Amino acid sequence: AQKITQTQPGMFVQEKEAVxxxxxxxxxxxxxxxxxxxxxxxxxxxFLIYQGSYDQQNATEGRYSLxxxxxxxxxxxxxxxxxxxxxxxxxxxxxEGLGGGSNYKLTFGKGTLLTVNP
Amino acid sequence: NAGVTQTPKFQVxxxxxxxxxxxxxxxxHNSMYWYRQDPGMGLRLIYYSASEGTTDKGEVxxxxxxxxxxxxxxxxxxxxxxxSQTSVYFCASxxxxxxxxxxxxxxRLTVL
Numbered sequence: 419a420q421k422i423t424q425t426q427p428g429m430f431v432q433e434k435e436a437v438x439x440x441x442x443x444x445x446x447x448x449x450x451x452x453x454x455x456x457x458x459x460x461x462x463x464x465f466l467i468y469q470g471s472y473d474q475q476n477a478t479e480g481r482y483s484l485x486x487x488x489x490x491x492x493x494x495x496x497x498x499x500x501x502x503x504x505x506x507x508x509x510x511x512x513x514e515g516l517g518g519g520s521n522y523k524l525t526f527g528k529g530t531l532l533t534v535n536p
Numbered sequence: 537n538a539g540v541t542q543t544p545k546f547q548v549x550x551x552x553x554x555x556x557x558x559x560x561x562x563x564x565h566n567s568m569y570w571y572r573q574d575p576g577m578g579l580r581l582i583y584y585s586a587s588e589g590t591t592d593k594g595e596v597x598x599x600x601x602x603x604x605x606x607x608x609x610x611x612x613x614x615x616x617x618x619x620s621q622t623s624v625y626f627c628a629s630x631x632x633x634x635x636x637x638x639x640x641x642x643x644r645l646t647v648l
Contacts, residue, residue: 422578453636463579463626465636509578522567522630523594524637526578 421445422510422527429532431500438485439495439530441510451513452493453524454484458506466508469493497532505534538562540640542627548646549617557612557643559627567630568610569594569637570602572623579626585610617647 423442431437443452454466469477469484477484485494497504508531511524540561549555561568566587571579571594581594585604599621601613610629614621624644628637 455636455639461624461642463628463639463642465638468636511579522632522637523569523581523584524579525595526571526580528576528578 420527421514421525422512424510424527424530426530427528429530431497431532431534433502433534433536434499436496436498437500437532439497439508439510439532441493441495441527443491443493443510443512445491445512445514447514449515451522452484452486453511453513454482454493454495455509455511455526456504456506457509457529458503463509467495500534502534502536505532507531540627540629540638542625542640542643544643545641546644548648549614550648551618553617553647554613554615555617555645556614557625557627557645558609559611559640560609561627561629561638562608563629563631563638564607565629565631565638566607568604569628569630570600570610570612571626571628572596572621573626573642574623582612582625617645619647621645622647 450471452469456464467479467482469486481498483496507529509529510527543558569584570582573579583602585591588607627640630637
């Protein structure tokens with residue numbers, strides 16, 4: 419079974435509108451972390467936002483927020499006021515456990531390609 | 537502060553050739569990782585090193601070996617390249633559980 423599922427291969431949004439990218443996860447570990455990364459066409463991986471399993475509040479970073487619904491095991495990324503530069507592939511990822519030592523290996527979803535239209 | 541650097545950026549190999557991908561980080565991170573990215577597959581972990589002197593297999597380790605040379609450097613070796621190893625390879629490092637892993641720019645490898 420996939421540990422991270424991103425059901426939207428592609429999404430389109432108009433500039434200045436908000437968009438939600440879906441992510442569901444599967445783990446039996448009570449301690450885990452959820453991450454979102456952006457990969458523009460240039461290929462680099464850019465860390466956007468993090469949510470810990472014990473965090474009470476939804477994470478926010480500027481125009482990015484994470485809609486964390488623990489009971490549903492979902493961690494959707496919300497981008498507000500989309501910009502043309504937001505066009506990219508977006509990956510959801512999970513770290514399970516607190517990590518042995520400082521081991522924070524990630525399991526990634528297959529990604530969602532977001533296109534922002536002018 | 538260069539972050540994570542990888543060499544080379546591009547490489548073409550023939551089946552059966554060997555090569556080593558180099559990775560270095562200057563952030564004093566304990567943990568380092570090698571991922572591969574294939575179309576439609578996301579990133580998959582090949583090997584990781586939780587600390588200097590230790591290495592462990594990830595999800596797709598077959599056909600690869602790694603060396604954690606020191607705290608800064610973590611190399612990935614393909615002993616006998618196969619076309620199935622055509623991929624983009626990313627090195628990453630991390631320190632904090634809540635901090636995102638910092639990725640290198642990637643190496644695009646083609647095996648003919």
